[in-house]
Structures are given as structure tokens and as C-alpha cells.
Amino acid sequence: MQSLTAATLDAFHLLLSGDAELWEIIGISFRVSGTAILVSAPPAMLAGFFLAYFDFPLRRALISLFNTLLAFPAVVVGLVVYLMLSSQGPLGDWKLLFTQTAMVIAQSILCIPILVSMGHAAFQAADQRVWETARTLGKAPLPAFLVVVDEVKFGLLAALFAGFGRIIAEVGASMMVGGNILHYTRNIPTAIALETSKGNFAQGIALGMVLLVLAFFLNATLQYFQGKGRLGP
Amino acid sequence: MNADRQIAYSMISKSWNRRLILESVDVTAAPGYFTVLCGENGSGKTTLLKILTGLVRPDRGTVVRYGRTVTWGQARGGLLRDTLYLHQTPYMFSGSVYRNLILSTPRKADSASHRKRVEEVLEWAQLAHYRNDPARTLSGGQQQRVALARASLNGSAFLFLDEPTANMDTRSVERTLGLLRELKDMGTAIMVCTHNPGIFENMSDRTLLLDRGRIHESPEAGEEITA
Numbered sequence: 425m426q427s428l429t430a431a432t433l434d435a436f437h438l439l440l441s442g443d444a445e446l447w448e449i450i451g452i453s454f455r456v457s458g459t460a461i462l463v464s465a466p467p468a469m470l471a472g473f474f475l476a477y478f479d480f481p482l483r484r485a486l487i488s489l490f491n492t493l494l495a496f497p498a499v500v501v502g503l504v505v506y507l508m509l510s511s512q513g514p515l516g517d518w519k520l521l522f523t524q525t526a527m528v529i530a531q532s533i534l535c536i537p538i539l540v541s542m543g544h545a546a547f548q549a550a551d552q553r554v555w556e557t558a559r560t561l562g563k564a565p566l567p568a569f570l571v572v573v574d575e576v577k578f579g580l581l582a583a584l585f586a587g588f589g590r591i592i593a594e595v596g597a598s599m600m601v602g603g604n605i606l607h608y609t610r611n612i613p614t615a616i617a618l619e620t621s622k623g624n625f626a627q628g629i630a631l632g633m634v635l636l637v638l639a640f641f642l643n644a645t646l647q648y649f650q651g652k653g654r655l656g657p
Numbered sequence: 658m659n660a661d662r663q664i665a666y667s668m669i670s671k672s673w674n675r676r677l678i679l680e681s682v683d684v685t686a687a688p689g690y691f692t693v694l695c696g697e698n699g700s701g702k703t704t705l706l707k708i709l710t711g712l713v714r715p716d717r718g719t720v721v722r723y724g725r726t727v728t729w730g731q732a733r734g735g736l737l738r739d740t741l742y743l744h745q746t747p748y749m750f751s752g753s754v755y756r757n758l759i760l761s762t763p764r765k766a767d768s769a770s771h772r773k774r775v776e777e778v779l780e781w782a783q784l785a786h787y788r789n790d791p792a793r794t795l796s797g798g799q800q801q802r803v804a805l806a807r808a809s810l811n812g813s814a815f816l817f818l819d820e821p822t823a824n825m826d827t828r829s830v831e832r833t834l835g836l837l838r839e840l841k842d843m844g845t846a847i848m849v850c851t852h853n854p855g856i857f858e859n860m861s862d863r864t865l866l867l868d869r870g871r872i873h874e875s876p877e878a879g880e881e882i883t884a
Contacts, residue, residue: 554748556744561807
């Protein structure tokens with residue numbers, strides 16, 4: 425078994441030497457999670473907007489539902505998606521199980537509650553007058569919505585970063601529906617789990633460092649933009 | 658009054674949490690006509706103005722435009738396009754005064770002529786000096802002028818203002834009244850809701866009192882309605 429110091433040094437070596445397998449795993453992670461965010465953000469943000477600005481039956485129940493889904497375990501999402509996509513499941517004919525598409529579906533389901541809840545909070549923090557002013561200035565619903573989005577962009581950015589941070593680091597759902605197939609569905613968290621079980625800590629630490637750097641980058645970016653927002657009212 | 662260019666609202670009713678706010682209200686907005694709508698706080702003035710501008714849906718009511726009577730729902734698109742509602746404290750978009758004005762054009766205009774028009778409106782509203790200042794740092798009176806400049810730039814023929822002179826010093830009130838008078842002279846239909854109608858008595862053509870959900874004609878001139 426490697427010492428922690430030796431494993432960390434090996435991890436740096438792997439990262440800096442441009443190890444093809446390692447960077448392929450990182451690429452798959454970003455591609456899958458980035459696609460999941462891109463797919464889920466528009467409907468989730470719209471849902472957050474409607475929940476914040478319009479009164480309709482079951483509105484409060486929906487807000488409670490999305491807040492509850494924040495605590496939904498990733499493995500349960502993985503299980504549900506697995507059952508849906510397995511050959512015996514209702515979507516089995518699509519033959520998506522153990523593909524990157526299946527991982528995108530699972531990760532989208534995981535991040536939608538985060539995007540809706542945080543999006544709802546961001547829209548609710550903005551004044552109702554934003555929407556009314558945009559509408560009364562003659563803007564159609566979509567341009568008026570974009571005006572509101574612009575006014576709450578930092579809150580929405582925080583929601584996107586939180587959602588991305590959650591899904592790029594989750595292991596349960598990706599492992600179940602992706603199958604952890606090398607060169608295809610092996611992403612950072614599933615690779616860490618596998619390499620650790622094999623006693624190969626260097627790659628696990630290297631991938632862990634990538635996640636840490638990513639988390640730092642996302643937070644620093646958010647702080648930068650929020651700081652700029654405060655300086656200019 | 659030219660009936661073709663006016664908007665006549667009829668039988669507007671609205672309840673909120675089973676409480677009747679407005680009951681069969683009839684009101685008309687006509688070009689160049691200044692109407693003062695007064696009433697106590699909580700009498701439904703703001704709700705009425707938002708219904709008249711298409712922002713809040715009434716329980717029932719009809720609208721007559723261009724000689725055609727349609728339901729409020731059918732008229733809503735036209736109301737949002739042709740009328741403009743100004744909040745008691747106007748919302749300032751993030752960014753400069755100039756950006757607030759640029760955002761106020763309903764559709765894309767030729768950029769050069771549009772910018773020229775923005776500069777003219779900045780001068781008109783006495784805001785040229787604050788052109789690049791963040792709009793949210795302006796005083797209440799200045800923000801009200803930004804809102805009026807947006808309205809002028811937007812070109813809405815019907816302007817509905819909610820307590821436009823509330824919490825303003827005398828000088829700001831005078832400037833706001835001056836801009837409103839110019840808009841009226843340019844043919845804009847203006848309806849102002851206030852609990853202090855005396856401020857507008859020199860320019861108003863008609864004063865309406867909203868009391869217990871119903872509209873009543875002119876209270877005594879200069880009478881202040883207290884909350």
C-alpha cells in the first residue's frame with residue numbers, strides 16, 4: 425500500500441504528465457455533467473420563475489416537493505433510472521442503459537431540484553416590480569423573462585454552480601446507470617471509487633484534486649461576479 | 658373626446674381572498690386627458706391601475722377600444738402594449754440611467770436614431786447630468802423622472818401612475834408635475850392615483866374617488882383624503 429505522500433506525488437505526476445486515461449476520465453465527467461446542466465437548466469429556471477412570480481393551484485405543494493427532492497439520495501435516482509432504462513423497464517427499447525445518455529438523464533434528475541429551489545429563491549429575492557416593469561414597458565413574456573433573469577443573474581449563477589458541483593461529484597447514480605465502463609462512462613467519482621478499491625490511490629487522489637480545484641474555481645468565479653455586482657448597484 | 662382613441666373600461670370587478678376590492682368600476686382614459694383617482698390607502702387604487710394596464714386580471718370586466726367591446730382577457734395584449742404603469746417607487750434596472758432608458762424601447766430601433774432619441778429624453782427629464790450614474794443610487798424624485806423618461810421613450814399613449822409624488826420634496830414634486838404637464842400637452846392620457854388630489858388640481862380634468870370598491874365623481878377640490 426502506498427503512503428499518502430507517495431500517492432500524492434504520483435497523483436501530481438499523473439496530472440502534469442498529461443496521462444491520457446486520466447484526462448479522458450476528466451473529459452467524460454465534464455461532458456456528461458455539462459450536458460446535464462445545459463439540458464436541465466432552462467426548464468428548471470422557468471419552473472423556479474413560475475413558482476416565484478405566479479399563483480396557481482398546488483404552487484406551495486410543488487415548492488415543498490422540490491425542496492424535499494433536494495435530499496433525494498443519488499443511488500435512489502440511479503435505481504429509478506436503471507429500472508426505467510433496463511431491458512424490462514418501460515424505456516428499455518431505447519437501449520440507453522450503460523451509456524453517457526443514461527448518465528445525463530440521471531444527473532439531470534439530480535440537479536433539477538437544486539436548480540428549481542435555488543432558482544426560485546433567486547427569483548423570489550427580486551422584486552415583483554421587475555417583471556411588472558418589463559411587461560408594462562411592452563416586452564413580450566420571453567424578453568421580459570430575460571430582463572428578470574438579467575436582474576437576478578448572480579443568484580442563478582450560484583444555482584448553476586451548486587447544481588454542477590453536485591452532479592460532477594456524485595457517484596451512486598453514475599455508477600448504476602453508466603456502468604463505469606473505461607473510455608466510455610467512467611467519470612471522476614466512479615473512477616475514484618474503483619481505483620481506491622484496487623488500492624491505486626494515486627489516480628484517485630489526482631482525480632480528487634481535480635474536483636477540489638473545480639470547486640475552488642466555481643466558488644472564486646461566483647465571488648468575483650457577486651463582488652462586481654455589489655460594487656455597481 | 659375622440660372615442661376611437663380612448664380606452665373605456667366597464668364593469669371591472671376584483672376580489673382578493675374573498676374580499677371585494679373593486680365592484681363594477683367604469684373608467685375611461687382619453688388622449689390629453691388628465692384624471693386623478695383618489696381614495697384612502699387600501700381602497701384598491703393600485704389594483705385598479707394594474708388592471709387597467711393589463712398587469713392584474715380582474716374577475717370580470719370589458720374594454721372598449723376602436724369602437725369594439727371585448728373582454729379584459731381579449732384586450733390584455735393591447736393594454737400591455739399601449740399603456741404603461743408606473744409604480745409608486747419605480748423599479749430601476751441594474752446599471753446606469755442610460756441603460757434603463759435603452760431597455761425601455763419595446764422593439765429594436767435603428768441604433769443611431771434611437772440613441773439620439775435617448776439623449777433628447779435625458780435632456781427633457783433633466784437627467785443628462787446623471788446619464789452614467791447607477792440608477793439605483795438616485796433620489797426618489799430622480800428615479801421618478803427616470804421612470805417618466807422611460808415612459809416618454811416607450812411612447813405609450815396611456816400613462817397610469819401610482820402616487821407619483823409620494824415622499825418627494827417640493828422641488829422634485831414641481832419637476833415631476835412639469836414633466837406630467839408636458840406629456841399631457843403632447844396628447845398622453847394620464848391617470849394618477851393619489852390620496853392627495855390637491856397637488857394635481859391645476860392640471861386635472863377630472864377627479865374620481867374610489868371608495869369601498871366603487872367609483873364616485875369629484876370630491877371637493879383640494880380635499881385631502883387621509884389614510
